[in-house]
Amino acid sequence: MTDYQIRIAQESEHRAANAMFRGTMHEPPIGDDRWERVSRAYQPNRLLAAFEGDDVIGIARSVDFGLGFPGGKQVPIAAVAAVGVRADRTRRGIATELIRRQLAEAGERGMTMAALHASEAVIYGRHGYGVATQERTVILDRKRAKVRNRVTDGRVDLYDLADAVTILPEVYARFEGSRVGMITRPSYLWAIWEEVLNEQPQQVARVAVYRGLDGVEGFAAYRVNNPWPEDGDAVLHLLDMVTGSDEAYRALWQFLIGVDLVDKIKAWARPLDEPIEPMLVDSRACTTQHIGDEVWLRLIDVESALRARAYQPGTGVVIEVVDTVLPQNSGRYAVSADGVERTDAPAGLTMDAEVLAMLYLGAWRASALARAGRISVADPAALAAADAVFAAEQVPWCGTFF
Ligand SMILES: CC(C)(COP(=O)(O)OP(=O)(O)OC[C@H]1O[C@@H](n2cnc3c(N)ncnc32)[C@H](O)[C@@H]1OP(=O)(O)O)[C@@H](O)C(=O)NCCC(=O)NCCS
Structure with missing residues (x-):
């Protein structure tokens, strides 16, 4: 049993948190010169840390940015720049609590999505992140x-x-x-x-x-x-x-x-x-x-996120989203070039939050994800409709490391 508290770290605690995080990546702490540069990457009040007494044993850090869409539309995103738990305190739910608190707080600040680069592919799907761009x-x-x-x-x-x-x-x-x-x-x-x-x-x-x-x-x-x-x-x-x-x-x-x-x-x-x-x-x-x-996305507010992008012409599709982490997102959405609405109409396709994130920017086709067993299909015509509606004009790519 580990007794710890999660709270926003103060600026004076950032360096210790950085050293702990570097330790989780098997890297040594950095010297004063380098810290002067690295500390500028820390946005105030965006470092959630788990403390055991005065010791930092886990962190989830983010900065705010915007994700752009053709036509100049931009949505606010929390860029998750570091998640780590000290090796002697892993596998007891600390990262899960940090990640869920981070999503909740980002949502309260009006962030539509969160994004990250993952060190390993098995960590973030359970929290509703999906691979939205490839490199x-x-x-x-x-x-x-x-x-x-x-x-x-x-x-x-x-x-x-x-x-x-x-x-x-x-x-x-x-x-x-x-x-x-x-x-x-x-x-x-x-x-x-x-x-x-x-x-x-x-x-x-x-x-x-x-x-x-x-x-x-x-x-x-x-x-x-x-x-x-x-x-x-x-x-x-x-x-x-x-x-x-x-x-x-x-x-x-x-x-x-x-x-x-x-x-x-x-x-x-x-x-x-x-x-x-x-x-x-x-x-x-x-x-x-x-x-x-490349980038994993998490749709924190599914309705706003779906409304932020434009869709290709077509018959449109009703999808059912099952979100066990942020249950307010669960429900059915009618998606078409005319817009996005919550609906009671029957859904042709059902998917979890991770799979929706994979479809979102057009990196994956619904038909491929169904073939992989990741989407359940009530109406086969809905698959072709989803392929058409969610298609992207360009291959999505981020190109920025964070
Ligand atoms: C990844 C990391 C933050 C996970 O922290 P943690 O506190 O152990 O995670 P949790 O205890 O909340 O794990 C939740 C679940 O995810 C699984 N999980 C977490 N990390 C995993 C990993 N690296 N490989 C496989 N499964 C993992 C756990 O087994 C657990 O599954 P369960 O609920 O079925 O038991 C931690 O292992 C770490 O610091 N790793 C090194 C640094 C790193 O890679 N950070 C991520 C940078 S993107």
């Missing part, structure tokens, strides 16, 4: 990779991180709604961005910025490990690339492929439909290393 990590053999149709207009300039963070927030804000699943980046997320890029102090991080006719149209942030390899490869790790035009996209890849003393480019967490292979003379210079879950 692809690719490796380019730099010496084989050549861009077919080279961009000759515009120019690429290189910045160090300190200079880049002064210009990128404004640049990113112009592109943040360009794909379903992209999010706003408040200052807390730029602090996490700096931390991720600075994580390997022996590798210098750089940001390439493309300027075309309309000013800055995209950027790519990377670092290179092991530029003088005795064995293995020198690898350029592309950690963040956001572009607002096709020219910027190709020009930045051209630039990255041209960086010397690099054998391979590893581009992390890219969209599944990124057209790298058809851009290259030798399409096999690019290989997929990994495809997996």
